[in-house]
Amino acid sequence: MSNQIRFPNKFIQEESPDEGVWVNLNNIKVDDWQKLAECDLKPHQRPSTIILSDFNFNIPDKARISHIFIEHNFKKESSKTPIKMEPPVFKINSNMEKPSSVEAGIYPIERTVFFINDEIDLTVEDINKDDFSISVKFPQNSTDNEGRLFLDFIRVKIEYEIPHYVLSSGETSKYYPTKNNPLKKAVGDEFKYSVYFRNVTGVTEDKQKVEINVPDGLEVVNYYYKHGKVNTLYDIEDSDVEDEFDTENMVWYPSVRGKGISRLRIVFKCLTEGHKILNSYNEHAGNSPNFHVDVFPSDFESCESKFEQTTNKWASELEEDEDYQFLNKDVVINVEDVSMEFEVPQEKVDNIKEYFIKWAKRELKPKTHFDALKGVTFKINKGERVGIIGFNGAGKSTLLKLLSGVYSPTKGSIEVNGKIAPLLELGAGFDHNYSGRENVFLNGAILGYSKEFLESKYDEIVEFSELEDFMEIPIKNYSSGMTAKLGFSVATVVNPEILILDEILSVGDVKFQKKSGDKLKSMMGSGTTVLLVSHSTSKIRELCTRAIWLDKGKIVMDGDVDYVCDAYIEAAKQASADEIKNLELV
Amino acid sequence: MFKNNQHIQNFSKYSFLLRELIKRDISGKYKDSTLGMLWSFLNPLLSMIVLTMVFSLIFSGSIENFPVYLLSGKLLFDLYSNATTGAMNSIKDNSEIINKIYVPKYMFTVGIICSEFVNFLISLVVLIAVMIITGAPFYFSLIYSPIPIFFLLILTAGIGLILATATTFFTDIKYLYGVLIMLLSFMTPLFYPIEIIPQQYMIVFTLNPLYAAVSSFRDIVLGGTFPATGPLFYLIITSIISLIIGIFIFNKYQDQFVLNL
Numbered sequence: 001m002s003n004q005i006r007f008p009n010k011f012i013q014e015e016s017p018d019e020g021v022w023v024n025l026n027n028i029k030v031d032d033w034q035k036l037a038e039c040d041l042k043p044h045q046r047p048s049t050i051i052l053s054d055f056n057f058n059i060p061d062k063a064r065i066s067h068i069f070i071e072h073n074f075k076k077e078s079s080k081t082p083i084k085m086e087p088p089v090f091k092i093n094s095n096m097e098k099p100s101s102v103e104a105g106i107y108p109i110e111r112t113v114f115f116i117n118d119e120i121d122l123t124v125e126d127i128n129k130d131d132f133s134i135s136v137k138f139p140q141n142s143t144d145n146e147g148r149l150f151l152d153f154i155r156v157k158i159e160y161e162i163p164h165y166v167l168s169s170g171e172t173s174k175y176y177p178t179k180n181n182p183l184k185k186a187v188g189d190e191f192k193y194s195v196y197f198r199n200v201t202g203v204t205e206d207k208q209k210v211e212i213n214v215p216d217g218l219e220v221v222n223y224y225y226k227h228g229k230v231n232t233l234y235d236i237e238d239s240d241v242e243d244e245f246d247t248e249n250m251v252w253y254p255s256v257r258g259k260g261i262s263r264l265r266i267v268f269k270c271l272t273e274g275h276k277i278l279n280s281y282n283e284h285a286g287n288s289p290n291f292h293v294d295v296f297p298s299d300f301e302s303c304e305s306k307f308e309q310t311t312n313k314w315a316s317e318l319e320e321d322e323d324y325q326f327l328n329k330d331v332v333i334n335v336e337d338v339s340m341e342f343e344v345p346q347e348k349v350d351n352i353k354e355y356f357i358k359w360a361k362r363e364l365k366p367k368t369h370f371d372a373l374k375g376v377t378f379k380i381n382k383g384e385r386v387g388i389i390g391f392n393g394a395g396k397s398t399l400l401k402l403l404s405g406v407y408s409p410t411k412g413s414i415e416v417n418g419k420i421a422p423l424l425e426l427g428a429g430f431d432h433n434y435s436g437r438e439n440v441f442l443n444g445a446i447l448g449y450s451k452e453f454l455e456s457k458y459d460e461i462v463e464f465s466e467l468e469d470f471m472e473i474p475i476k477n478y479s480s481g482m483t484a485k486l487g488f489s490v491a492t493v494v495n496p497e498i499l500i501l502d503e504i505l506s507v508g509d510v511k512f513q514k515k516s517g518d519k520l521k522s523m524m525g526s527g528t529t530v531l532l533v534s535h536s537t538s539k540i541r542e543l544c545t546r547a548i549w550l551d552k553g554k555i556v557m558d559g560d561v562d563y564v565c566d567a568y569i570e571a572a573k574q575a576s577a578d579e580i581k582n583l584e585l586v
Numbered sequence: 587m588f589k590n591n592q593h594i595q596n597f598s599k600y601s602f603l604l605r606e607l608i609k610r611d612i613s614g615k616y617k618d619s620t621l622g623m624l625w626s627f628l629n630p631l632l633s634m635i636v637l638t639m640v641f642s643l644i645f646s647g648s649i650e651n652f653p654v655y656l657l658s659g660k661l662l663f664d665l666y667s668n669a670t671t672g673a674m675n676s677i678k679d680n681s682e683i684i685n686k687i688y689v690p691k692y693m694f695t696v697g698i699i700c701s702e703f704v705n706f707l708i709s710l711v712v713l714i715a716v717m718i719i720t721g722a723p724f725y726f727s728l729i730y731s732p733i734p735i736f737f738l739l740i741l742t743a744g745i746g747l748i749l750a751t752a753t754t755f756f757t758d759i760k761y762l763y764g765v766l767i768m769l770l771s772f773m774t775p776l777f778y779p780i781e782i783i784p785q786q787y788m789i790v791f792t793l794n795p796l797y798a799a800v801s802s803f804r805d806i807v808l809g810g811t812f813p814a815t816g817p818l819f820y821l822i823i824t825s826i827i828s829l830i831i832g833i834f835i836f837n838k839y840q841d842q843f844v845l846n847l
Contacts, residue, residue: 352758406688428687442610445607448603451602454602
């Protein structure tokens with residue numbers, strides 16, 4: 001959101017014999033309460049209408065105007081017999097008018113009249129033109145007194161958005177293949193190159209063109225899109241545009257039109273040896289960073305790099321993945337008709353005296369019941385990545401706590417097959433008098449790891465936490481960021497079959513956040529089943545292939561992540577402010 | 587009731603946790619003190635010296651080797667009172683963990699009882715040292731001493747599980763139990779001879795399983811005989827019953843702990 005503020009340079013008053021004449025009208029282009037325009041009024045006389053123009057706005061051509069604010073200030077002379085003056089009416093280009101809010105007082109008060117551009121439909125050209133004008137029409141002095149009206153200033157503020165596109169290809173990953181650290185492949189190997197095209201402001205909905213620059217010796221084997229349609233809570237761009245990819249000329253027309261992101265992933269096969277550089281280009285976003293691949297002779301044994309491990313598979317990709325389809329047959333989590341009921345006492349009786357007195361007097365009130373979950377049934381297959389969404393208080397956390405065994409259901413059954421790692425809380429049971437080293441073992445034990453496992457992984461934990469020099473000092477001397485790092489490192493040292501995550505994707509400083517995000521993504525790779533609760537639907541869209549939407553303890557919808565997220569955001573518009581507090585709906 | 591396989595598997599998975607918890611509880615017992623673990627020796631030793639100075643005057647002559655008499659009772663009683671009090675608070679003290687992560691909850695209760703037992707074993711050194719210093723004879727019967735200690739531990743575990751469950755629902759029990767422990771300490775002749783109790787009140791003492799444990803232990807240490815079968819049998823029965831009740835109650839209500847923390 002940008003804005004420009006201007007004072008007018010040209011002032012005209014429509015003089016007519018029975019209207020009051022303005023003097024020193026030039027002073028309204030100065031915001032100084034001593035330099036004022038004045039107008040002497042007789043009883044029931046109106047001041048003449050002022051027309052202001054020549055604002056010299058210089059708004060970029062591609063911008064979209066969102067609001068027009070007219071800031072102004074006027075007052076009347078202080079006297080025993082004051083005049084009375086209703087607020088003036090402002091008119092833009094003589095087609096839209098709106099009155100100001102407060103009538104003329106004795107003291108100066110700044111007032112603003114604002115127009116929403118959706119209502120008046122001004123283009124950038126209209127505003128930049130010299131004849132863009134504002135007229136100020138005053139009502140008459142409604143008293144039998146004579147007096148003076150002052151006008152301090154009038155200025156116009158235009159708020160607008162300029163189009164902004166970003167083109168990227170995964171360089172947010174710590175392991176992005178750079179010149180010094182390229183992907184290493186052999187002739188005949190395949191690798192994936194992803195392009196993300198993001199329309200940040202959603203100002204224009206023009207079809208965009210992204211050219212993919214591919215060097216010789218690479219062949220397109222396949223390509224996938226990740227659903228680019230994005231609903232935002234307040235601004236829906238509901239278009240049914242499909243992605244187009246011209247493999248002949250390597251040109252991609254992203255489906256995103258309004259605010260949002262489109263993604264393209266191309267699978268290349270290496271045909272010839274040599275150092276290859278890929279990138280992509282869009283006229284507004286410029287070049288994406290270079291993506292380096294070293295192709296070796298066909299006898300070279302390549303292995304999956306960290307970058308490839310930390311790159312998530314998309315739902316469209318998984319549909320064609322045979323390994324995945326094979327894995328997918330095993331049910332690892334089976335939740336059947338699960339209800340969780342909490343008893344909420346109407347009054348808290350936690351001491352015996354009170355309990356017996358109330359019991360004797362038969363005053364014990366029955367507890368009220370609160371159903372956090374009601375008859376929830378679903379199955380999760382091996383390798384699925386499921387996001388759980390819902391408004392605040394929908395029962396998301398209760399569900400995760402049930403799955404991780406903290407709660408046991410009041411009704412129904414939960415069956416979990418496989419090694420489960422609930423990353424719901426970091427550093428549970430840390431003892432503040434213990435050193436970092438001792439806490440690794442204590443926390444690890446609480447998470448159910450064995451001694452042998454912890455001993456073998458100890459160095460890895462310490463290295464990941466970046467706390468080598470602090471392991472022997474008590475953690476009461478740690479900063480909260482250091483404690484979180486240590487907790488994260490212990491919790492994620494396992495290779496679980498089922499990973500349950502609750503909103504802890506970012507820990508510590510920015511550098512560590514990146515590292516921890518990559519770590520989680522690599523844990524999510526290769527056949528791990530993932531359950532994720534997040535306040536951010538964009539995170540769910542990015543990481544999950546399926547979403548379950550809970551509302552008031554019941555499943556509303558269960559299915560493809562984008563489909564469910566879109567419906568959910570639609571519903572969020574009707575939700576109360578409390579329900580969607582802190583939720584990030586994109 | 588006996589899904590043994592699963593329970594044993596779960597126990598072995600978390601056996602390392604039990605060890606870590608015992609370690610934590612022991613190191614936490616005297617945290618922030620300069621002498622640390624030494625207090626496990628000093629505590630019984632100093633209180634023995636004080637009590638010996640006071641009570642050997644009062645009961646002079648009526649008890650042979652008062653320091654050993656006192657220690658043999660007091661160490662057992664302290665084991666019981668420390669371990670049950672610890673067990674009583676074990677669930678509430680670890681509520682942070684229980685609320686967040688699945689851990690078999692009895693681990694916390696068993697953990698604190700074990701750590702108090704380790705503490706007891708350490709302080710047994712004091713008893714042995716005092717026996718050497720006072721020239722008390724070391725009878726062959728000492729090999730029976732694990733019997734009353736074992737069943738005292740069973741009793742402690744049973745009562746501990748009951749208390750842990752009850753305290754989760756009613757905080758008052760914590761304070762009530764403090765008074766009860768004091769009463770129990772008077773009902774278990776620790777620093778006075780049982781002979782001074784009038785015959786008509788003896789029934790109260792014979793009903794106290796702690797007295798049964800202490801008298802059995804004293805029979806072994808001081809009398810040099812196998813403990814009298816009556817009190818020992820009573821101890822065995824009550825300890826097993828209390829453990830069964832403890833496990834039953836704890837198991838029945840453990841799912842609700844997390845809702846009351």
